[in-house]
Amino acid sequence: xxxxxxxxxxxxxxxxxxxxxxxxxxxxxxxxxxxxxxxxxxxxxxxxxxxxxxxxxxxxxxxxxxxxxxxxxxxxxxxxxxxxxxxxxxxxxxxxxxxxxxxxxxxxxxxxxxxxxxxxxxxxxxxxxxxxxxxxxxxxxxxxxxxxxxxxxxxxxxxxxxxxxxxxxxxxxxxxxxxxxxxxxxxxxxxxxxxxxxxxxxxxxxxxxxxxxxxxxxxxxxxxxxxxxxxxxxxxxxxxxxxxxxxxxxxxxxxxxxxxxxxxxxxxxxxxxxxxxxxxxxxxxxxxxxxxxxxxxxxxxxxxxxxxxxxxxxxxxxxxxxxxxxxxxxxxxxxxxxxx
Numbered sequence: 001x002x003x004x005x006x007x008x009x010x011x012x013x014x015x016x017x018x019x020x021x022x023x024x025x026x027x028x029x030x031x032x033x034x035x036x037x038x039x040x041x042x043x044x045x046x047x048x049x050x051x052x053x054x055x056x057x058x059x060x061x062x063x064x065x066x067x068x069x070x071x072x073x074x075x076x077x078x079x080x081x082x083x084x085x086x087x088x089x090x091x092x093x094x095x096x097x098x099x100x101x102x103x104x105x106x107x108x109x110x111x112x113x114x115x116x117x118x119x120x121x122x123x124x125x126x127x128x129x130x131x132x133x134x135x136x137x138x139x140x141x142x143x144x145x146x147x148x149x150x151x152x153x154x155x156x157x158x159x160x161x162x163x164x165x166x167x168x169x170x171x172x173x174x175x176x177x178x179x180x181x182x183x184x185x186x187x188x189x190x191x192x193x194x195x196x197x198x199x200x201x202x203x204x205x206x207x208x209x210x211x212x213x214x215x216x217x218x219x220x221x222x223x224x225x226x227x228x229x230x231x232x233x234x235x236x237x238x239x240x241x242x243x244x245x246x247x248x249x250x251x252x253x254x255x256x257x258x259x260x261x262x263x264x265x266x267x268x269x270x271x272x273x274x275x276x277x278x279x280x281x282x283x284x285x286x287x288x289x290x291x292x293x294x295x296x297x298x299x300x301x302x303x304x305x306x307x308x309x310x311x312x313x314x315x316x317x318x319x320x321x322x323x324x325x326x327x328x329x330x331x332x333x334x335x336x337x338x339x340x
Contacts, residue, residue, distance in 0.1 A: 001016065001017060001018075001019045001121060001122035001123055002014060002015075002016060002121065002122050002317065003015060003016070003017045003058050003120065003121035003122070004058065004059055004060070004120040004121070004317055004320055005017075005055075005056040005057060005058050005059065006044060006045060006055060006056060006057050006058075006059050007055055007056045008047075008055065009045075009046065009047035010045055010046065010047070010321075012045070012059070012320060012321050013056065014317055014318065014320075017058075017121070019122070019123055020123055020124065020125045021125075022069060022071070023069055023070060023071035023074075023125045024071050024072075024125070025071050025072040025073050026071060026072075026073050026074060026127055026128055026129070027070075027071040027074070027125050027126060027127055027128060028067045028069065028070050028071065028074060028077050028083075028125070028126065028127075028128045028131060029067070029068050029069040029070075029071075029123060029124070029125050030065040030066065030067055030068065030083065030085065030123065030124055030125075030126065030131070031065050031066045031067075031068050031122065031123055031340075032063050032064075032065040032119055032120075032121060032122060032123065032124060032340050033063075033064055033065045033066060033082075033140040033143075033144075033339070033340055034063065034064055034065075034140040034141050034143065034144035034337055034338065034339050034340065035060045035062060035063040035064075035119050035120055035144055035337070035338045035340075036062040036063070036144045036145045036148065036149060036177070036335050036336070036337050036338075037320075037323050037324065037327055037335070037336040037337070037338065038061060038062055038148050038149070038177065038327075039264065039266060039327065040061055040111065040113070040114055040148075041059060041060065041061060041113065041114075041324060041327075042324050042327055042328050043114070044057075044059065044113065044114045045059070045321075045324050046328075053110070053114070053115050053116070057113070057116070057117055057118070058113065058117035058118050058119075058120055058121050059113045059118050059120045059320075060112070060113040060118035060119035060120030060121075060338075061087040061111055061112055061113040061114060061118055061119070061147075061148060062085075062087055062119070062144060062145065062146070062147050062148040062149065063084075063085050063087075063119035063120075063144055064082065064083065064084045064085065064134060064140055064143035064144045064146065065082075065083065065085070065119075065124075065140075065340075066080065066081070066082055066083075067079055067080065067081045067082075067083060067131070068123070070128070071125075071128075074128045076128070077128050077131065077133075081133060082133070082134040082138075082140075082143065083131040083132060083133055083134055084131070084132050084134055084143050084144070084146035084147060084296055084300060085119060085124075085126060085130060085131055085132075085147065086102065086130040086131070086132070086147055086293055086296065087111055087112045087113065087118070087119070087147050087148065087290075088102065088103065088105070088108055088110070088111050088112070088290060089108060089109035089110055089111075089112065089116060089130075090102040090103075090105035090107070090108050090109075090130075091105055091106070091107040091108070091109075092127065092129055093107075094106035094107055100292055100293065100294055101292055102290075102292060102293055103155070103289055103290035103291060103292060120317070120320070120338070122340065129293075130293070132146065132293065132296040132297055132300060133300075134146075134300060135300055135301065135303070135304040136304070137304055138300060138303045138304055140339065141311060141314060141337045141339065142303050142308050142309055142311075143300070143303070144337050145177070145181075145309040145311075145335050145337070146296050146299050146300055146303075147290075147291065147296055148177075148178075148290075148291075149177045149178060149181055149309050149335055150181055150185075150295075150296075150299035150300075150302070150303070150309060151290070151291030151292075151295040151296045151299050152178055152263055152288070152290060152291050153178050153181040153182050153185055153299075154185065154291060154295040154298055154299050154302075155288055155290070155291040155292060155295045156178075156182075156239065156261045156263055156288045157169075157182060157185055157186065157237075157239070157261070158189075159288075159292070159295070160259075160261045160286045160288045161237045161239075161259045161261040161286065162259070163186060163189060163191055163236075163237050164189070164191070165189050165190030165191065166190060166191070166192075167191050167192070167236035167237060168191065168192040168193075168194065168229075168230055168235045168236050168237075169182075169186050169191050169192070169193055169194070169235060169236065169237040169238070169239060170194045170195075170196070170222070170226050170235045170237070170238045170239065170250070170253050171183055171186065171193055171194070171195045171196070171211070171239040172195075172196050172222075172238070172239060172240055172241060172242050172246055172250070173196065173197070173198075173241065173242055174195030174196060174197050174202065174206040174209075174211060174214070175197050175198070175202040175205065175206065175330075175332065175333040175334070176241070176330075176332075177309070177310075177332075177334060177335045178241060178263070179195070179239070179241070180206075180209060180309070180310040180333065180334050180335075181309055181310070182239045183195055183206060183209045183210060183211050184209055184210065184307055184308075184310070185302070185307065186239075187209075187210040187211075188302065188307050191237075192212050192213075193210065193211045193212050193213070194211070194212065194213045194214075194215065194225075194226055194229060194235065195211040195213070195214050195215070196214075196215045196216075196217045196222045196246075197214060197215070197216060197217070198216065198217060198218055198330065199216065199218070200216065201333075202333055203216055205333050209310065213225075213229050217246075221249065222246070222249060222253070223249035223250070223252040223253040226253040227252075227253060230255070233255045234253055234254045234255030234256070234258055235253055235254060235255060235258060236254075236255060236258055236259065237258065237259050237260075237261065238250040238251075238253060238254060238258070238259075238260040238261070239261060240260055240261065240262040240263075241262060241263050241264035241265075241266065242264070242265070242266055242267055243264065243265030243266055243267040243268050243269070243271065244265070244267055244268040244269075244270060244271040244272075245267040245268070246267070247262075247271040247273065248271065248272065248273065248274070251273060251274065251277060251278070251283060251285075252277070254281065254283055256281050256282060257281070257282050257283070257284075258281070258283055258284070259283075259284045259286060260283065260284070260285050260286065261286040261287075261288050262285070262286070262287060262288065263287075263288045263289060273285075309334065309335055310333065310334030310335065311334050311335050311337060312332045312333050312334040312335055312336055313326075313332070313336050313337070314336075314337050314338075314339050315336060315337070315338055315339075316338065316339065317338060317340070320338060323336045323338070
């Protein structure tokens with residue numbers, strides 16, 4: 001079967017590898033139909049790894065597909081079922097996993113496509129518990145955006161930041177996959193959205209998604225504009241995933257008692273914060289990583305009723321590297337999805 005493997009820094013190889021055998025106990029075999037690109041794919045392609053890994057490695061962390069076989073003991077899945085797949089190899093037996101918090105697994109074996117072989121192949125065997133049924137009416141391209149694009153956003157906004165109707169949220173990088181999802185999900189619950197983007201074309205697209213106010217961060221200080229838009233009070237929530245380039249300004253944009261939730265740091269790993277501001281304003285800084293499997297279920301339910309990910313481009317396996325280059329250069333609005 002076909003597989004796309006990373007063989008070295010910025011070196012990808014589309015090759016044939018042996019197809020998987022029959023799924024083991026508790027497993028299903030899936031024919032992969034679509035896979036979404038994410039910044040973690042870019043990081044792996046660049047050679048960044050936060051744990052030991054061996055090359056070559058099959059890439060791809062976020063995907064959806066059709067079950068073609070089930071292993072012993074699997075009675076809640078059947079061949080023909082469309083499913084979205086969870087991208088971390090969690091144990092399922094530790095306390096966090098038993099509580100439905102797989103993204104805090106004590107024994108996680110790695111992230112697929114980054115530490116261990118991922119989804120960018122024709123077929124894959126994974127634990128049935130790491131699959132979530134896709135509702136009718138949700139196509140493969142949208143379903144492929146479940147675990148990272150929608151699941152991460154769902155976990156950030158509602159598990160961690162506790163965003164509510166009537167609140168104001170500042171969404172950074174509104175043209176990114178999770179940024180565009182955050183705009184749609186925030187508007188869906190009745191929040192006022194202030195989005196940052198890097199050019200006028202993206203500003204128009206962010207407004208079309210429903211953003212109430214859009215700030216071109218290349219032309220004005222987003223934190224000052226956010227405070228003006230809120231009558232100098234500040235925003236209730238900041239959706240942060242940029243890192244040191246925006247972190248201090250994000251804190252300044254918050255109202256007293258405001259919440260900043262972050263899942264990424266694309267501009268670096270270290271930032272200086274004002275501790276006086278942190279405790280005097282009683283701010284809450286919340287780290288968020290990945291999602292719970294249940295976040296995938298609620299994300300798919302939203303897709304089924306019309307809250308959909310923003311798709312920039314659909315590409316083939318042969319154009320995977322070009323897709324990563326576009327994502328790296330931020331020449332996208334929404335998601336790039338690979339179809340099989």
